[in-house]
Amino acid sequence: MKKYSFFLIISFFLVSCYDKTSSNPTEVYQLWIGTKPSKQIKVINGQYWESGHWTKEYVLFLELQTDKSFWDKFKKENNLIIDTIKNEMITSEQPKWFNPSKNSIQYKINDHFDQGSRYYEDLTNNKIYIYEIQL
Template sequence: MRKLVLAFSSFILFVGCFSIDTSNPKEAYKYWAGVEVYEGIEIMNGEYYQSPHFTLEYEFFLKFKPTKKWWNEFIVINNLEVDNQNVDWSAFTKLPKWFKPVSNYSIYSKNNDFDRSRYFIEEKSGICYIYETVGM
């Protein structure tokens, strides 16, 4: 029994001690979404970092051009609303140099004081930015 507990503990320690850190946009999307990039989505830039903790903690940045259908479904599935919070959502993170949504973007969030994630779309061009963080 003691060997079994030691083996299990070693396995958990081994599996839970590696971070994921990529600035490859398609890899970042896959780590975040759990699937390859869908046809019709143009990935322009992306970064993904997942901490080595046994709990899920990650930070994700993406610049992309999805289909209108994809974006609209994403908003509904994630219960996002037009952001009405007057908070500095980026105060505790270092944004990549390329992550620069301008003032004519619509900003979506869960309108929750505990969630700093933000989702941006420039309606005319269809260019979107995602900043999503969980547990960080």
């Protein structure tokens, strides 16, 4: 009986450890937010990775075209502040399309538990670039 229980437990952990990835922009948005984008949001590009573990570790990149009201609400709900420390490169794994202009305003979460997520308001083309990481 102990062997059977051990085998069952090991099987559960092996089966439940599949990563989830996507580069479909709409799917990436849905994996991130949990709903389809509204009509005011155009999802241009996306990349998503989620660990297969129960901890829901994930990394995502999004490029959005949206109106000012969405962005203002998003900043407020997520407690974003302007990040005064400019990082030229977020990670070596960022996609080629993730390229906010030098005129972008960089935001971060106003919290001591900042894991490095950054949000960019590109004033050149009114796009929003999102790099979010939860580990």
